[in-house]
Amino acid sequence: MPTQSSSVDPGPQARYEAYLDEGRFMLQRDRASGEHFFYPRVAAPRSGSRDLEWVAPSGLARVYAATVIHPKPPEPPYGVVLVDLDEGPRLMSRVEGIPAHEVRIGLRVRARVVQEAGRGVLVFEPVSEQA
Template sequence: MSNPAMATLPEGPEATWRKALAEGRLLLQRAKGSGTVFFPPRWAEPGTGETDLEWIEAAGLGTVYSVTVINQKPPQLPYHVALIDLDEGARLMSRVDGVPAEQVHIGMRVCARIITEQDAPLLVFEPIGEKG
């Protein structure tokens, strides 16, 4: 009894991205025409509406663009939130694990890691090229 038209709908880009993340792969979208890489996943390239897109696997390397340390009531430790610029060109919100929050700084080189948190895959980063 299902609508036959529905069977032809492709999977949404967000679902594609989340499935890949669950398999340990970090995907990004690239507009074939302009070569622009963007995140989060969409049906169309932001700014142009171009729909001729392809998935690429990100190398996972990036740089901290900005960071804020959030204080909590003791004994809870401070934590941080960072904006990461991936080398492919996309920016996203994440965090840098493996170092105290206060040591995460703008310009820090980082590498992606997919962990499990609250029963779901989560993209985080770790420092590279410098000691924590």
């Protein structure tokens, strides 16, 4: 039975998760068009190009939509947001640093990677409007 070589390139999702585990937030970009996109994939969504690169985005974003989830007690409520990154992609996460019920559409936020259960997780925190 053949074995896999340790030099096998991981898929895009595995690479994205590995970057987060290292504490880095990285996005894919189509080299030809310069378009950033999310979720990780093997080809650019508009052009179908496979000439992609991983780049560090600014991390700045604006909350596009927000909701508060109220699980059964004793679990506390938590927020879920969709954010529009300055580079264009929209992704789902949460905002830390303020109560979930205070997160508003249009809030300016910045990404950061936190470690939870030994894995990197992308979250956002409020920043001043000048950022």
